[in-house]
Amino acid sequence: MNYLADVTALARKDLRLELRARDTLPAMLLFVLSTFVVFHFALPSGADELAAQGLLWVALVFTALLGLARAWAPEREDGALDGLVLAPSDRSAIWLGKSAAVFVFLVAIELVALPAFALFFSPLDAGAVLGVLLANVGICAVGTLLAAMAAASRTRELILPLLFLPLAIPLVVGGVGASVSTDPGRYLAFLGLYDAVFAILCWASFEYVVSE
Amino acid sequence: MIHARRLEKRYGIRRALWPLDLDLERGGFLVVTGANGSGKTTLLRLVAGLAAPTGGELEVAADRGGLGYLGHEPLLYRDLTALENLDLYGRLYRVPERRERAGMLLERFGLWEVRAERVASYSRGMVQRLALCRALLHDPELLVLDEPFTALDAEGADLLDRRLRELAGTATVLLTTHDPARVEPLASARLALT
Numbered sequence: 214m215n216y217l218a219d220v221t222a223l224a225r226k227d228l229r230l231e232l233r234a235r236d237t238l239p240a241m242l243l244f245v246l247s248t249f250v251v252f253h254f255a256l257p258s259g260a261d262e263l264a265a266q267g268l269l270w271v272a273l274v275f276t277a278l279l280g281l282a283r284a285w286a287p288e289r290e291d292g293a294l295d296g297l298v299l300a301p302s303d304r305s306a307i308w309l310g311k312s313a314a315v316f317v318f319l320v321a322i323e324l325v326a327l328p329a330f331a332l333f334f335s336p337l338d339a340g341a342v343l344g345v346l347l348a349n350v351g352i353c354a355v356g357t358l359l360a361a362m363a364a365a366s367r368t369r370e371l372i373l374p375l376l377f378l379p380l381a382i383p384l385v386v387g388g389v390g391a392s393v394s395t396d397p398g399r400y401l402a403f404l405g406l407y408d409a410v411f412a413i414l415c416w417a418s419f420e421y422v423v424s425e
Numbered sequence: 426m427i428h429a430r431r432l433e434k435r436y437g438i439r440r441a442l443w444p445l446d447l448d449l450e451r452g453g454f455l456v457v458t459g460a461n462g463s464g465k466t467t468l469l470r471l472v473a474g475l476a477a478p479t480g481g482e483l484e485v486a487a488d489r490g491g492l493g494y495l496g497h498e499p500l501l502y503r504d505l506t507a508l509e510n511l512d513l514y515g516r517l518y519r520v521p522e523r524r525e526r527a528g529m530l531l532e533r534f535g536l537w538e539v540r541a542e543r544v545a546s547y548s549r550g551m552v553q554r555l556a557l558c559r560a561l562l563h564d565p566e567l568l569v570l571d572e573p574f575t576a577l578d579a580e581g582a583d584l585l586d587r588r589l590r591e592l593a594g595t596a597t598v599l600l601t602t603h604d605p606a607r608v609e610p611l612a613s614a615r616l617a618l619t
Contacts, residue, residue: 215519218516219516222513222516226502226505226509226513229505229509230502230504233504233543290503291499291503292498292499292500293500293501295475295494295500296500296501296559298475299475299489299492299494299500300517300518301488301489301490301517301518301519302517425470425476425477
């Protein structure tokens with residue numbers, strides 16, 4: 214129970230910080246909507262609907278990357294991460310709390326982005342929406358860990374995309390498959406498996422990421 | 426409480442702390458002095474568990490929950506208020522009656538009136554006072570303080586002096602300073618790093 218209480222307290226802290234500073238969510242929202250507008254004009258008229266589904270995933274992954282790049286910014290300022298690391302709670306709770314907060318940010322963005330996508334391009338079916346939700350879990354699990362690793366580096370803006378994008382490829386494959394396939398079940402199962410494997414790996418390895 | 430043998434720390438080829446031996450018994454008050462770059466902060470980060478030694482042995486008989494740490498940075502969130510910062514750390518440190526404890530410390534360090542203001546609006550000295558509140562919040566048995574008088578005005582320094590006098594003999598204190606005369610009456614041991 215203490216572990217869950219720690220995770221909740223840490224995630225709530227991130228949501229409170231974002232509501233106050235409004236550093237990340239407005240930028241992510243503007244980015245994803247701008248991307249849709251650019252894609253809308255970039256795609257030739259009469260372009261295949263399948264191409265638009267692919268573009269949705271490009272937009273979502275890069276929007277998530279934008280949020281992940283800022284995820285540890287409050288901890289970088291004034292050394293707050295050291296404060297969390299020193300606390301007697303399990304250090305994986307820091308990762309889980311941050312991942313939960315990033316997940317909430319992503320869902321909040323998608324509540325606007327998915328209807329906007331339907332407006333610009335084509336409606337999304339249940340498979341695509343489920344695919345987005347499952348991909349969010351993987352993006353948050355892997356992205357939060359990699360963002361913590363990158364945060365310790367002076368070249369964090371360069372390192373994070375280099376680390377994150379290769380690991381996001383399976384999520385894009387599963388997500389696009391779930392969006393366009395007539396049988397999305399196996400793609401959703403693939404995304405679920407990815408989430409489970411990487412969530413366990415990230416949960417277990419966070420301790421080493423924050424150790425000097 | 427703290428025992429070190431040939432303890433050293435390197436970052437790549439740069440040696441941040443030359444091998445040193447150290448023994449500090451429970452209730453002791455060790456004052457560490459030395460020039461900039463002599464390894465004072467590195468030593469404190471090793472003791473706090475924020476860094477791992479690259480050589481020698483280090484034994485600290487206090488777990489993370491029993492350690493209070495004040496570093497060069499305040500380890501606070503700028504966009505949270507003083508109360509919210511202390512409430513978060515109070516939860517993580519499982520402090521019983523954390524709100525009462527936070528209120529008592531804020532009052533003692535002269536921050537009660539600004540408890541609901543964001544830390545971003547504080548002066549450097551006020552941030553240092555709040556960082557001290559954070560380090561003392563869970564009533565630690567081992568207190569690791571890196572130049573704690575930095576940025577404090579005369580009143581803040583007197584408040585810290587008083588608190589250190591109360592702690593001397595009960596908690597174990599490891600403190601670095603460039604002004605050893607200030608804490609000389611409390612010191613039970615001294616270490617000069619070169």
